[in-house]
Amino acid sequence: MQNEIYKREYTKEFVSRWDALIGWDGRTEAENGFFENLLKRHNCKKVADIATGTGFHAIKLAGGGFEVTATDGSANMVRKTEENAAAMDIALADSRVAEWGELDQVFAPNSFDALVCLGNAFTHLFEEKARRQSLDAMLKVLKPGGLAVIDHRNYDKILDQGYSSKHQFYYCGNGVDARPVKIQNDMVRFEYSYEDGNKFHLTMFPLRQHYMSKLLEDAGFSNIKRYGDFSPSFDGDEVDFIQQVAFKPRN
Ligand code: SAM
Numbered sequence: 001m002q003n004e005i006y007k008r009e010y011t012k013e014f015v016s017r018w019d020a021l022i023g024w025d026g027r028t029e030a031e032n033g034f035f036e037n038l039l040k041r042h043n044c045k046k047v048a049d050i051a052t053g054t055g056f057h058a059i060k061l062a063g064g065g066f067e068v069t070a071t072d073g074s075a076n077m078v079r080k081t082e083e084n085a086a087a088m089d090i091a092l093a094d095s096r097v098a099e100w101g102e103l104d105q106v107f108a109p110n111s112f113d114a115l116v117c118l119g120n121a122f123t124h125l126f127e128e129k130a131r132r133q134s135l136d137a138m139l140k141v142l143k144p145g146g147l148a149v150i151d152h153r154n155y156d157k158i159l160d161q162g163y164s165s166k167h168q169f170y171y172c173g174n175g176v177d178a179r180p181v182k183i184q185n186d187m188v189r190f191e192y193s194y195e196d197g198n199k200f201h202l203t204m205f206p207l208r209q210h211y212m213s214k215l216l217e218d219a220g221f222s223n224i225k226r227y228g229d230f231s232p233s234f235d236g237d238e239v240d241f242i243q244q245v246a247f248k249p250r251n
Contacts, residue, residue: 002126005203007074014192014200015076018054019084021176021192022119027056034230035116035149036064038245042147044113046093050100050138051121055081059090061116069112071098100125100134107141115141115148120241122150122212123204126187135219142248148221151243154228155206156236158183165240209242221246 035057039047048069049058058070058081070081075097085092098106100117115138125131138148157164163180175195182189185206192200213224227243228234 003124003130005126006124009200009202010074010076011200012076013198015054015074015080017176017192017194017198017200018077018080019056020194021178022054022056023174023176024056028060031230034227034243035118036061036066038147038149039066039114042114044147046112047114047116048103048107048112048141049116049118050098050103051117051119052081052095053077053119053121055084057116057118058092058095059085059088062090062092063088067093069094069096069107071096071103071106073097073099101130101137103134104137104140109140110143111141113143113146115146117148117150120151120153120204123152123155123207124202126205128215131215132219135215135221139220139248144248144250146248148216148246148248149243150212150216150246151241152207152209152212153204154209154236154239154242155188156208157239158188159185159206159208161237209236209244212242212244213246216244216246220249222249223247 045067047061047066048071050071052058052070052072054077055070058068062068070092072078078095078097082095096106125134142148177193178190180188181191188204188206190202190204209226216224224244224246228239229241230243
């Protein structure tokens with residue numbers, strides 16, 4: 001199953017190096033509280049980070065007073081989140097291994113005020129059916145009026161103009177380089193190179209921004225708003241990442 005490639009790609013070794021790639025301090029500075037402020041503005045309390053990775057957002061949000069559940073389809077990632085949370089003395093409400101498509105079997109309907117699926121995670125899904133099933137499950141576990149945030153690379157720019165990056169917002173670690181080594185309409189392969197010569201790869205589906213918004217809309221989300229590199233007004237030819245915010249209708 002192409003949708004499951006990520007489970008092989010996030011090896012224990014790569015997971016142990018993820019924090020060096022994202023650079024917690026640089027990323028915190030670059031985000032400048034964007035997600036915390038968004039969730040506060042909409043009075044969210046119970047938040048699930050459903051692509052927790054090593055726990056960057058789950059831990060930051062829990063430290064900021066949100067009641068955070070951390071999930072991920074990769075057991076290696078969930079373990080690392082738990083280790084990081086313990087090392088930072090941060091209490092998570094819950095942590096589980098869960099695929100997006102089964103969130104509605106793991107959690108009761110209307111469980112969360114917000115779901116965050118960040119760091120270009122949703123682009124690990126290769127089949128449209130799996131994307132739709134995941135968004136359906138996400139909608140079910142959200143409370144009416146709740147919101148989902150999905151962010152992804154600006155694949156429109158990558159596909160139409162080739163790759164360039166300011167490396168300003170997401171992969172902030174020193175001595176690590178992230179860039180695509182293969183770009184096709186149906187697949188982009190990224191290479192992550194470390195100073196010691198080690199290289200790791202992730203295979204992603206290049207989600208175009210309008211297509212992602214349409215999928216959200218088809219699933220029943222409303223008031224979909226896009227940001228570019230955390231700004232509500234942005235030049236699509238310039239930004240590296242797109243953040244999509246979508247709401248579960250109240251009735
Ligand atoms: N959000 C974290 C960050 O920004 O550092 C991690 C981002 S990482 C690129 C993508 C994450 O999505 C990985 O931890 C991976 O295991 C998870 N993932 C990929 N496909 C998934 C699926 N179908 N269900 C649940 N998690 C999945």
